[in-house]
Amino acid sequence: MAAKTRQKSDAPDASDRVSRIREGVTAAILEHRLLPGTKLGEDEIGEIYGASRTLVRTALQQLAHEGIVNIEKNRGAFVARPTPADAREVFEARRLIEPTIVDHAIDAVSPIWIARLQQHLTEEREAELRGDARASVRLSGEFHKLVAEMSGHSIYLGFLKELIARSSLIILLYRRHDTPACGTDHHAGIVAAIRKRDREAARAQMLSHLNEIEAELFLKDPAADELRLADVLGA
């Protein structure tokens, strides 16, 4: 009972059961196995993970707070379907936060961290080489999380986790071509800049990386029929 006692609610390790559920569902969403709009029934999930609805509920509520699940009263939980407006907000926030994060990451440069980053790049390349799209999209997001962890700024890390998760849904919904989700080459360039402690290059590369991702999106209001209707009637 040494280090396990102090764990925040946002605990990264899946020690308790609700975390296992949350991370399982999160992974499924981030790997695009669960598509936006999919109903996440409580009994259904509970049976999968061998847990009662109580635990499933808390996990779903956490996911709702992270913005990747919508809970509609008396209707249940659904995988979120970000609007184009949401998408623009998410990427604007990322453009604001992530350059600052890489800047901080450079303060923490050490052989251990460089090794971890390189290791991650290798995994990304391997996934891409064997055509594992699901692993690719997951690892692309995790690269950004890794840089945030390196920065040592827990608040930025928390914010970025939300933004990454939403980005994954956004890319799935609005990507124009089937280009690789998030260029590994860009990531390699960012790592190189971090390694050289070149703050300006790192910030600039992160920014252009984000811009390129967003540029590949087609952010026009989708399924105009139903959504227009909803807006009109809602107003």
Add this chain to the structure above:
Amino acid sequence: MAAKTRQKSDAPDASDRVSRIREGVTAAILEHRLLPGTKLGEDEIGEIYGASRTLVRTALQQLAHEGIVNIEKNRGAFVARPTPADAREVFEARRLIEPTIVDHAIDAVSPIWIARLQQHLTEEREAELRGDARASVRLSGEFHKLVAEMSGHSIYLGFLKELIARSSLIILLYRRHDTPACGTDHHAGIVAAIRKRDREAARAQMLSHLNEIEAELFLKDPAADELRLADVLGA
């Protein structure tokens, strides 16, 4: 049943009971009526609001996600006690985000919004005049939230809500003198800049405002005895 149907989990209106609990506890914490470290027993709160522990529990979990409550496994929920390191992170994040928020707010300038801002300044002054410290500290935070709402950027708004709530605790714990929590004069200056659509002035004033708040803090590890001990034994 027109406009009420579409409400996010983070619903601003206190329509359902869990929201009422959450907002009640939040207000108590933000007004410094509940001090850091205070135990928030489920039965206790449930009896106050006439709700079962189930509802109290979900409310507390939401507050934990916002960072103003800590839930320790098998021990219960406590009002969070941010460390000096947390404080520095919170203010750094605010310095990054809030200037951008005022910039966006200027895009939304309209007579309605200006009126709301002025109205808010009036309330702040009145609270300060009658020496209502609790209302003052609450309104100070709400000013920043109001600007974020004005910006129309829901993600920034969500992030800022968290940061404001934590800031309130930080100010309570680490304020040097008993200076007014958050100068109303500064707020008036920011409103003036917004009104004139002077982006640079607005950003600059927001930044210096945040710097002055942080400058009034004494961010050294507090209660050296117990915390040092915890850190040493934890490592």
Add this chain to the structure above:
DNA sequence: TGTGCGCGGATTGTATAAAGTTTCGCCTGT
């Protein structure tokens, strides 16, 4: 034939009960 109403199944929201863990007091032994 098309529309509207009502009932039944299913699912979520809430409360309560059972189970597990921690904490504090008390008691015994040295």
Add this chain to the structure above:
DNA sequence: ACAGGCGAAACTTTATACAATCCGCGCACA
């Protein structure tokens, strides 16, 4: 007198039972 440990009470955690709500199907009626 004091340290250590046992035990009960209080609390959180988890599970389950009950109530409320929603959705879809079918029937009646125009």
